Amino acid sequence: MMSPPTTVLLPTITWSPVIAEIATQLGPSDELLIICDDASDPVADYDEEFQNVRIIVAGEPTGCSGKAHALATGMDEATNHRIVWTDDDFHHPQDWLATFHEAYDNHGPVSELYFFVGNDPLSTLLEPIYAIGGTLGTYADDKPWGGAVMFERDDLDLESFLRDLRRTISDDQLLSEYLETTTLKRIHRVEIGGTVRETLERHVRFTQIIHQHNPWDTATMGLVTLLLAAFSFVAPLYAGIGVTLLAAGVYTYFGVWRWTALLASPAIILQVPLLIYALARRTFVWGGRRYRWQSKFDVEIVE
Incomplete structure (x- = not known):
């Protein structure tokens, strides 16, 4: 069965191979919207090698995160009924979009899963925390992940959702309040971190x-x-064995084989001061902007 025309939204400010990975999977009536902040962003000069790729300049956000603003702008610009949100920080295999369509036809709105892979000491140490609380929690609760989710416009109250999206931080957390999805047991490895400071900001x-x-x-x-x-x-012995086995079980369940499962015990201990720190912080940095998040729908861009 032929899939309906689909719009893929890709918020990014830089060119990456992901653009070609997605564009080569599009059908004649599909489109890929690359949504950047400003005409000076590197991706804005994309030479449009593929006819069904468009660059959308969203402009600076006001009262919401840059990504929320980009996605809301992309939703306004999308011409198709079926929508996909995705990110540029993981590999999209050749059958990614076709497999997504098949899953939607079987289940309705669907989302895939992430597994965060650290590339600095702190993000590496926190991998078991993100695997248990993030990957497993998202899968168990059938929550959508903004990096890979497919839905149609009439699957949710779109007008109210877009209104709220333009006044909050988290795109996928808000989406989970408007959209019932089936979260597929399909893992994408997403590298995070880079520096300890970046990891702290992300954790906050x-x-x-x-x-x-x-x-x-x-x-x-x-x-x-x-x-x-x-x-x-x-x-310490019993606790260490217990949480390590828990982490190893989660890794195994999702088909991820990494030695970082052994870090579960120290990660749990470190999570106590990190949780206090994250809740005490009044601002955090994401994508080059500093946000003060007073309440769910009260967002101030400080810098």
Whole structure:
């Protein structure tokens, strides 16, 4: 069965091989919208090697994150009924879009999964935390991931969603409040970090996303983390074995084979001060902008 015309939204400011990876998978009526901030961004000079690729200059955001603004702009510019959101920081195999269409036809709105791979000491240490709380949590709760999600316009209250998207930080967390998805057990490895400072800023953002959208989840996460950390001090051998086996089980379940599962025990202990730090921070940096996030729909761009 032929898939309906589809618009793929790719927020990015730089050219990457991902553009060609996606463009070569598009059908004649499909389109790829590359959404950047400014006409001076490197990707704005893309020579449009593929006819069904368009560059959209979103401009500077006001009262929301740069990515939320880019996606809202892309949604306004999209000409097709079926929509895909994706990112430029992971490989899109040749059958990625076709497999996505097949999954949508079977399940309705669908999302894929991420597995964060650290490339600095702190992000490497935190890999087990992100695997258990992020990858497993997203899969278990059937939450959409903005890096790979497919839906159609009438799957959600689009007008209200776009209104709220233009006044918040997290695109996929907000989407989860408007859209019921089936999260597929298909993993994309996404490299994160680069420097310890970048990892700290990302960790603050992740923590505050949970806190702003689901404050009770923050309390639960804090309590569980504190109990596990206390157990690690009282019975370090048993706790170490237990959390390491948990992390190894999660890695294995998702088909990821990395030695970082062995870091689960120290990562749990470190998560206690990191959680306190993340909740105490009043601002954080994402994509070159500093945000002050007062409440779910109260976002100030400080720099």
